[in-house]
Amino acid sequence: MNDKPKRIKRTISGWVVLDKPYDMTSTQSVGKVRWLFSAAKAGHAGTLDPLATGILPIALGEATKAVPQVQDGTKIYRFAIRWGSATTTDDAEGTVVATSDVRPERTALEAVLPAFTGTIMQRPPIYSALKVDGERAYDLARAGETVALQPREIDVDAIALIEHGNEQSMLEVTCGKGTYVRALARDIAEALGTHGHVSMLHRAAVGPFHDMDAVTIDQLEGLSQDERDALLKPVAAGFAGLPEIRLDQQQATAVRHGNAILLTGAGSPVSLDECWVSFRGDVLATGWVEFGQFRCRRVFN
Known part of the structure; x- marks a missing residue:
């Protein structure tokens, strides 16, 4: 029989700007932070793929009501494109479905990037949380069904090449809500006459929250409850701008x-x-x- 006392949930409110670790889902991250703060209510402002790292704004208590404002904010991602192979998921988690020996030159890559800025049409990855006839696209894809997602309008404010290599290139993109970086990598590669997928993805900013604000789960675990509470940003922080x-x-x-x-x-x-x-x-x-x-x-x- 377990006589361990039940944790008392607190009506605490505010923002935890989490640097989500690699190979942890956004839902798992929220659950962990909610447990550490003994919060009665928690949610997040924008899902990150399990293989992605970076800013996951976690709302506690009344801050959950401000999630839409943060989700609508501008995002900044740093990502790597692995040249020469396309995968089912458009990232390193998927199975390779096509290959190419073409490796783009730096000048060719830089020349094609302006075509991916501004308001553009993007076809989301089939492994996404978008719904098709009431079902999640990734559930249908995993079941072996053919998934056809229509292109959607997205806004890309800027995209820049940070580092170029024969096998992999690093880029940074500033974009609006609904942008799939995996699809962006896929489409850039196809525009260069090759295949590619995202091999690394880090979200550096979501709305008002940036890398400099972030805390890791390991750091939170090493603090007392009072010290954790002191790191909470106020509910109003979600309304910056x-x-x-x-x-x-x-x-x-x-x-x-x-x-x-x-x-x-x-x-x-x-x-x-x-x-x-x-x-x-x-x-x-x-x-x-x-x-x-x-x-x-x-x-x-």
Whole structure:
């Protein structure tokens, strides 16, 4: 019989900017961090493949309500393309399905990169979490079924060559939501008349969170609970770049009940697509401004 006392879940809120380790799923990472913080609620802002490392913003408590804002933020990835072989998954985890002896010259690679910037169409990898007729694409692919995913519009702000080699090249891409780096590597290789797959992937930034903010699971395990809590970034950290509107006591009370409020005072916005409101430093809600009124989208406790 196990008489070990049950861990008490805490109603703690904030962001853990995790440097996700290699060969761990995003779900496993969230579970580990949630356990370390004894948090009652946790989630993450943007899945990373198991073989990828880097920034996985983990939201605890009320920060889970800010996940959409962080997910919509700009991402920065550093990745390596292994030349000469295509795989089922477009990364090193898959089975090789095609090979080529062609190895691109540096000048040819640099010349093709501008075609992969701006708003472009991208066909997602068949091993992805996208749904086809209610089923995950990767489940269908693993079952041996033919998966046909339609190209989708994505935004690539910049892509640069960091290091070039005969067998592998390292690049960095700054992109928007929905971009698959595995597909980007596949398509770059095909544009150069060869095959390629991602052999290394590191996410260096998600929205307001960067490598310099990150902590590893090993580091968290070596800390006391108080020391871990001190590393938590506030819920509002997820709103960096979004307009903040500071409210008075009466306005704050109305917003806490989900009511729309009229914004008064010099400089009050008349129209905003997205913003957040606060009272004495605390996040109250996200929402938008229409005809001088703030309307709630998500209310925070």
